[in-house]
Structure formats: structure tokens, C-alpha cells
Amino acid sequence: MHFPGADFLNALIARLNADEAFARATRWSDVKIVLAFGDERWWLKLYGGKVIDSMPWFPMANPLGWDYQIAAPLATWQALRDGTRALGHLLDTGAIAVDGDLLQANRLYESTHLMLSAIRDLPADA
Amino acid sequence: MTYEITGRYAMVDGARCYYDVCGEGIPLVCIHMGWACSLQWHHFMPLMAVAGFRVLAPDLPGHAKSMPVNWKPFRKMRDYAEWVWHFIEATCGGEKPVVCGSGIGGDMTLQLACHHPEGIRAGMGFECAARTGSISFLSGYADPHTFPGFSALTDNASTSAMYYPCDPLKVLESKWQHRATYQETCVADMDAWNDHDVREHLHRIRCPIFLYKGEADYHIPDQAVLDTIAAIPHGLAEGGIAPGVGHLIMMEQPERLAEACLGFLRRRGIV
Numbered sequence: 001m002h003f004p005g006a007d008f009l010n011a012l013i014a015r016l017n018a019d020e021a022f023a024r025a026t027r028w029s030d031v032k033i034v035l036a037f038g039d040e041r042w043w044l045k046l047y048g049g050k051v052i053d054s055m056p057w058f059p060m061a062n063p064l065g066w067d068y069q070i071a072a073p074l075a076t077w078q079a080l081r082d083g084t085r086a087l088g089h090l091l092d093t094g095a096i097a098v099d100g101d102l103l104q105a106n107r108l109y110e111s112t113h114l115m116l117s118a119i120r121d122l123p124a125d126a
Numbered sequence: 127m128t129y130e131i132t133g134r135y136a137m138v139d140g141a142r143c144y145y146d147v148c149g150e151g152i153p154l155v156c157i158h159m160g161w162a163c164s165l166q167w168h169h170f171m172p173l174m175a176v177a178g179f180r181v182l183a184p185d186l187p188g189h190a191k192s193m194p195v196n197w198k199p200f201r202k203m204r205d206y207a208e209w210v211w212h213f214i215e216a217t218c219g220g221e222k223p224v225v226c227g228s229g230i231g232g233d234m235t236l237q238l239a240c241h242h243p244e245g246i247r248a249g250m251g252f253e254c255a256a257r258t259g260s261i262s263f264l265s266g267y268a269d270p271h272t273f274p275g276f277s278a279l280t281d282n283a284s285t286s287a288m289y290y291p292c293d294p295l296k297v298l299e300s301k302w303q304h305r306a307t308y309q310e311t312c313v314a315d316m317d318a319w320n321d322h323d324v325r326e327h328l329h330r331i332r333c334p335i336f337l338y339k340g341e342a343d344y345h346i347p348d349q350a351v352l353d354t355i356a357a358i359p360h361g362l363a364e365g366g367i368a369p370g371v372g373h374l375i376m377m378e379q380p381e382r383l384a385e386a387c388l389g390f391l392r393r394r395g396i397v
Binding site for chain 1: 274
């Protein structure tokens with residue numbers, strides 16, 4: 001499985017949607033997120049405790065737009081996944097940057113933490 | 127012999143503050159981390175009481191059961207340290223204490239050693255350095271409406287820098303230790319953490335200093351701790367990086383911390 005890539009994203013969504021903690025953290029969510037792994041970007045729709053839709057994202061190409069994005073250079077994501085940098089440190093310092101509607105993003109802070117934990121822990125051969 | 131922790135109150139700077147106390151002997155004042163409270167020291171206190179200390183652990187102003195001074199949280203580390211000094215005057219009966227602290231409490235320990243150089247027997251700072259400041263984005267989030275998910279941030283920030291694998295019950299306990307402090311105070315704690323800088327005052331230190339940092343604690347670079355030890359004059363400072371522990375050393379491995387502290391205090395003739 002290529003990271004990042006469609007297979008990885010599908011595995012990520014499957015893991016999140018099977019996670020009770022993620023369901024609890026997003027029970028009252030209704031947001032559109034752009035998840036940017038360097039130049040590779042994915043649009044996710046969170047609603048009612050699950051990721052209910054996803055698609056590749058290109059600027060101006062999605063009429064629904066997005067509420068906030070979670071973005072970092074690919075090397076930063078690799079550092080998260082190989083354990084050389086801690087998740088909390090990457091978030092606290094903005095190395096993985098959350099931007100856009102921060103009221104929504106911060107309301108759903110726990111879901112971001114869970115999503116990044118899943119990105120970190122998802123094996124390449126999942 | 128078992129040592130019971132009991133709760134007391136004192137008036138400091140015109141505000142009622144809470145503190146835990148355990149044992150009899152040389153006063154040892156334990157200052158908790160940002161966002162936390164005296165509960166952080168519950169595993170550590172009896173271990174030091176056994177060794178002959180009267181261990182005192184206050185809730186800093188605006189944390190848990192201590193009221194803020196003038197109803198506003200402190201935002202400057204020097205102000206926090208002066209409050210600790212006044213707490214010492216109120217509770218230690220004129221006896222010079224050993225002061226220890228972690229995170230912002232460690233910063234306060236160094237501030238006291240610099241600004242009250244004859245006032246303490248020794249200082250032990252964990253997860254701290256002469257200059258700190260790693261979380262800089264929070265200043266705009268003091269009011270709850272700005273960050274409705276702040277409690278989730280607190281839960282994660284209080285456990286992310288522990289050393290893993292870690293006993294899940296300790297992770298849970300750490301979350302609860304950080305759930306009794308109001309959002310405005312948490313943000314002010316980070317302002318103080320970013321404000322702290324005693325590099326120009328280290329030459330004033332006159333007491334032994336022990337600095338100790340867990341390897342998994344990403345809130346402060348290892349080198350900042352080592353540089354601080356090297357910059358304290360007259361061979362007064364020692365310590366280093368502790369493998370296998372993280373940001374919450376006093377609850378992750380309290381026995382190991384007590385052993386390290388007592389080793390330092392024996393080498394320096396304090397006990």
C-alpha cells in the first residue's frame with residue numbers, strides 16, 4: 001500500500017469508522033476537511049460520527065469547499081509515521097498545521113488527534 | 127511507616143490557597159506543572175517524607191483549589207515565582223526549604239534560585255531550563271468560546287509527552303490531574319512558560335541545583351537543559367536526561383525520581 005495514496009486513505013477511513021472513540025469525538029460533527037499530505041490532498045466529509053464521503057481534492061474543483069485543513073509536507077508525515085517526531089509536538093508547533101475555520105477545528109480537536117494517531121499507526125501493508 | 131497526605135489552606139498575596147502536606151523535617155516545596163495541580167505529587171510526596179522531609183505541594187493560584195491573586199491568572203514567570211516565595215514565607219516557619227518543580231514549576235525553581243539566592247537550600251527542576259517556550263499559539267484562546275474543545279487539548283497535551291509504552295492507568299490519572307484548572311489559567315501558564323528567561327541571572331545562584339528531564343519530553347530540547355547545567359557557575363549544578371521517562375516524571379516513575387533527588391541531596395550534604 002502506497003503512503004499516501006487512495007488505498008491508504010481508504011484504509012484510514014475504514015479504521016476511523018471502526019473506532020468507537022472517533023465516533024464519540026465526531027458524533028455532532030458536520031464538517032468538510034482537506035487532508036494534505038504534501039501535494040497530495042484529500043477531501044473528507046465528517047458527519048454524525050463517521051467519515052461519510054471522500055475524494056481527491058484540487059483547488060477550485062470541489063463546489064462544496066472545505067471548513068478546515070490539516071496539512072504538512074510529506075517529510076513531516078513520514079516523521080510522524082516512523083516515530084522520529086511525536087504527534088503532540090508536530091501539532092503544538094504547527095509542523096502539522098490546522099487552518100481554516102478554527103472554531104470548528106478546535107471544537108473537534110479530539111477527532112484531529114485520533115485521525116493523526118491513525119495515520120501514524122496504520123501499517124503500510126494494511 | 128506510612129505517611130498520610132493532608133490538605134491545608136493558607137493566605138498568600140491576599141488570596142486563599144490550598145496545599146497538601148506530608149511528613150516532618152526539612153521543608154520540601156513541590157511546584158506542579160502548567161494546567162495541573164498538587165495531585166501531581168501524590169506518588170512522590172510520601173517517598174520524600176520517608177527520607178525526612180516535610181513535603182508541601184500547593185495548588186498554584188488559579189489552579190484547582192487555589193484562588194487567583196486579584197482574580198487574574200499570572201502571565202509572567204517572575205510573578206509566579208514571587209508567589210511561591212510568599213507561599214514559602216507563609217508555610218515554612220522561617221526555615222529554608224528545598225524547592226522542586228516540574229515544567230513551569232521547574233522554571234519557578236530556577237527563578238527562585240536566581241532571585242532569592244540565599245533563600246533556598248537547594249533547587250530541583252524537572253522538564254525546565256533557563257529559557258523555555260515551546261507552545262506559542264495559545265494566547266488567543268483564553269475565553270471558552272474561542273476553543274470549545276479545549277478540554278480535549280488538555281487531555282492530549284497532558285499525556286502526549288509521556289514515555290510510551292506507559293501504564294494506561296497512569297495516562298488516565300494524568301488526564302484527571304489536569305482537569306481541575308480553568309482554560310484562562312491554562313493559557314496564562316503557557317504565556318508564563320514562553321516569558322521565562324533567567325539566562326542573564328544564573329550567575330547569582332548560590333545553592334545546589336539538580337536539573338532532570340525525561341527523554342520523551344518534547345516540550346523542551348535536551349540541549350536547553352544541558353546548557354543550563356553548564357551555565358550555572360561554581361559547579362553548583364548537575365543532572366541530565368533520564369532515559370525511559372517523559373514529561374510527567376514525578377508520576378510516571380516516582381520511585382526513580384525520588385532516588386535521583388535523594389542521591390543529589392546526599393551528594394550536596396543537604397540530607
